Amino acid sequence: MSSPYSFQTPRSRNRLYAKHSKLLSWANSPNFRAALVWGLLIAAICCLVINLFYVQIVQGSLLRGIAQSHQVTQIRPFMPRRNIVDRGGNILALDRPVFSLFAHPKLFKLSKEEVAEKLSPIMDRPADSLVKQFNEGETGIRIEYSLIEDISNRIIDLRLDGLELIPHQQRLYPHKEVAADIVGFVDGEHIGQAGLELSQQNILTRPSQEIRLRQMGDGSLMPDQIPTGFLNQDDLQLRLTLDTRLQRAVQPILQKQVTNVGAKKGTVIVMDAYTGELLTLASYPSYDPNQYYKSKPERYKTWAITDLYEPGSTFKPINVAIAIENKTIKPDTYINNPSAISIDGWPITGGSGGSETVTDIVINSYNVGMVHIVDTLKPEVYYAWLRRLGMGGVVGVDLPSESPGQFKSRKQFVESRIDRAVTAFGQGFSLTPMKLVQLNATIANGGKLVTPHVIQGLFDSKGRLYWRPSLPAQRQVFSPATAKVILPMMEGVVTQGTGKAAQLPGYHVAGKTGTSQKANGFGGYSESAYVTSFVSIFPADKPRYVVLAVIDEPAGGGYGGTIAAPVVKQVLQALTALENIPPSISGQVSGSASESKAG
Structure with missing residues (x-):
C-alpha cells in the first residue's frame, strides 16, 4: 500500500510539518496547561454543585430520614397492667416477668439426650419428652412458654449452647377460678377478654409514650441522652369491693x-x-x-x-x-x-x-x-x-x-x-x-x-x-x-x-x-x-x-x-x-309451717 503522502509535493509536506510543530509547541506551552487545569477545576466544581443541589435539595428529606433512622431510635417502654386487688388489698391479678424457652438443636455442643438430662430436673419434665421436642426441627423450637424467673436463672447457670430465653410479661391470677367471674382474663396479646380485664381495659392499662433516643454506631443507647425517669411507672392499683x-x-x-x-x-x-x-x-x-x-x-x-x-x-x-x-x-x-x-x-x-x-x-x-x-x-x-x-x-x-x-x-x-x-x-x-x-x-x-x-x-x-x-x-x-x-x-x-x-x-x-x-x-x-x-x-x-x-x-x-x-x-x-356480725337473739329460730310447693 502506498503512503498517504505519496501524492504530496515537497512544499505541501513542509507546510504540514510546520503546522504540527506549531500545535505541539502551543500544547506544551504554560498557558495551555494552565487553561486545561482551570477548565478541569471549573468542570469539577460544576459537577460538585450539581451533586450538592441534588443531594441537599432534591433528596434532602429522604436522606435526613435515613440518617435519623440510624442515629435515633424510638422506644415505647413496656408498662405492665395495673394490679387488681380486693377490698382488703389481696392481689387478684398482676403482671409478672416470665420467659419463653426456645431450643436450637443445630447449635448444641452436647447431644440432645445430654441437654435433656440437664434440663429435666429444673423443668420437672421427663427427659424423653424434651428429646422428642428437640427432634421437631433444627432451630426455633419453643419448649416452654412461661418459665418463672427462678427457673430461667437456673437454666442460664447451665451455660448450654443452643438454648434461648426470651423475656415477656404474663398476667397471673393467684386465686384461679375463685374470682374468675369478676376479674376475667387477658389473651396472649395482653388484651382483656372477660370480666374487669375487658370492661376496665383503659383503666388497667398504664399510659406510655414513645421516647426518642440517640444511639451510637453499634446500636447502643447514649446514656446521657436517656431522659430522667422514663421507665418510672405509677403504683396505682384497681381496688374492688370483693371480699x-x-x-x-x-x-x-x-x-x-x-x-x-x-x-x-x-x-x-x-x-x-x-x-x-x-x-x-x-x-x-x-x-x-x-x-x-x-x-x-x-x-x-x-x-x-x-x-x-x-x-x-x-x-x-x-x-x-x-x-x-x-x-x-x-x-x-x-x-x-x-x-x-x-x-x-x-x-x-x-x-x-x-x-x-x-x-x-x-x-x-x-x-x-x-x-x-x-x-x-x-x-x-x-x-x-x-x-x-x-x-x-x-x-x-x-x-x-x-x-x-x-x-x-x-x-x-x-x-x-x-x-x-x-x-x-x-x-x-x-x-x-x-x-x-x-x-x-x-x-x-x-x-x-x-x-x-x-x-x-x-x-x-x-x-x-x-x-x-x-x-x-x-x-x-x-x-x-x-x-x-x-x-x-x-x-x-x-x-x-x-x-x-x-x-x-x-x-x-x-x-x-x-x-x-x-x-x-x-x-x-x-x-x-x-x-x-x-x-x-x-x-x-x-x-x-x-x-x-x-x-x-x-x-x-x-x-x-x-x-x-x-x-x-x-x-x-x-x-x-x-x-363479726353479733347475734340478734338467743336460741334457735323456730317455726312450724311446712313448705308450700308454690315456693
Whole structure:
C-alpha cells in the first residue's frame, strides 16, 4: 500500500510539518496547561454543585430520614397492667416477668439426650419428652412458654449452647377460678377478654409514650441522652369491693350443692344493700383464668348478669310492696285465696282454699292469692310501677355484657289479664339474678334503688384514692314505711313458711323462696326443668346484706326452699364469721309451717 503522502509535493509536506510543530509547541506551552487545569477545576466544581443541589435539595428529606433512622431510635417502654386487688388489698391479678424457652438443636455442643438430662430436673419434665421436642426441627423450637424467673436463672447457670430465653410479661391470677367471674382474663396479646380485664381495659392499662433516643454506631443507647425517669411507672392499683375471704368460702358451698343435685349451674351473690357494693359474685362451673384456653368459652361469661330467667316466687315481695305503696292493701288485709282459678282459659293453682291475710300469702307463697293482690291495682298503675323499678332494663353493673330484662309492652300488659296474673307470681317475664338482688335491696335499705358495682376505684400503694367511678344517684322508689312492713313478712317465710331451711340460730333472717318453670321454646313451660332460688335480707332486724342463690335445673327436682335456701344458710354462716356480725337473739329460730310447693 502506498503512503498517504505519496501524492504530496515537497512544499505541501513542509507546510504540514510546520503546522504540527506549531500545535505541539502551543500544547506544551504554560498557558495551555494552565487553561486545561482551570477548565478541569471549573468542570469539577460544576459537577460538585450539581451533586450538592441534588443531594441537599432534591433528596434532602429522604436522606435526613435515613440518617435519623440510624442515629435515633424510638422506644415505647413496656408498662405492665395495673394490679387488681380486693377490698382488703389481696392481689387478684398482676403482671409478672416470665420467659419463653426456645431450643436450637443445630447449635448444641452436647447431644440432645445430654441437654435433656440437664434440663429435666429444673423443668420437672421427663427427659424423653424434651428429646422428642428437640427432634421437631433444627432451630426455633419453643419448649416452654412461661418459665418463672427462678427457673430461667437456673437454666442460664447451665451455660448450654443452643438454648434461648426470651423475656415477656404474663398476667397471673393467684386465686384461679375463685374470682374468675369478676376479674376475667387477658389473651396472649395482653388484651382483656372477660370480666374487669375487658370492661376496665383503659383503666388497667398504664399510659406510655414513645421516647426518642440517640444511639451510637453499634446500636447502643447514649446514656446521657436517656431522659430522667422514663421507665418510672405509677403504683396505682384497681381496688374492688370483693371480699376474697367470703368468695373463697362461698365457692365450695356452691360447687357442692350444684354437684349434689345434678344441676346445670349455680350462682351466689352477696351485696351491701345500702351501697350496692358486691362482696361476692360466685358461679359454678367456673374456669381458671391462668389457663382459660382449657375451658369452654361459655364459662367466660358472668351468667349472673348475662343470663335471663323467670324469678318465680322471689318476686312476690316486690309485687306486695307495690300494692302497699299504692295503699290498695295492708299486711293484715284478707285476700280471697281459692285452691285454683281460671284466667282467660288458663288454670292457675296454688291457693289455700279460703281467705288469707297478705302476710300469710307471702309466708306460704300462694300463687292464687298473689293474683288477687295485683288485681287490686289498676293495670296502668301496675305496669308503670314495674317500669319504674327498671323491669326490662339493666342494673348498670360495671362488668361487661349485662343483658337487659325482657318485659311485655304496655299495650299487651294492660289489655291481657293473664299476663298480669302470671307476673304476680314471677313468671311471664325475665331478668338477671343481679336485677333481683337490686330489687330486694330496696326492701332492705328503706326503699332506695342502688347500683350494684364491684369497683371501688384506683388507689396508690399508700391507700390514697386517685380515681373513683361515678355511680347513678340512688333513687327512692318505695317509702321507708313500705319497706319496713315487707321485712316481717319475709322473716315469716324463714320462721314459719317455705324458707325454714335458711334458719340461722341466733339471727333474724328474712327471705323468699322461688321455684320457676323454664320456658320450653314452644310458647309454654317445661314439665321437668326448673330454676330454684332463695333471696335473703340479713340480718332482718338490722338489714345490711342481700344474699341470693340460684340453682339452675336440679336434676332430682326440688324447690327453692330445699335446694337454694340451704346454700344461703351456709353463706350467712360464713358472712357472720367474717364480718363479726353479733347475734340478734338467743336460741334457735323456730317455726312450724311446712313448705308450700308454690315456693
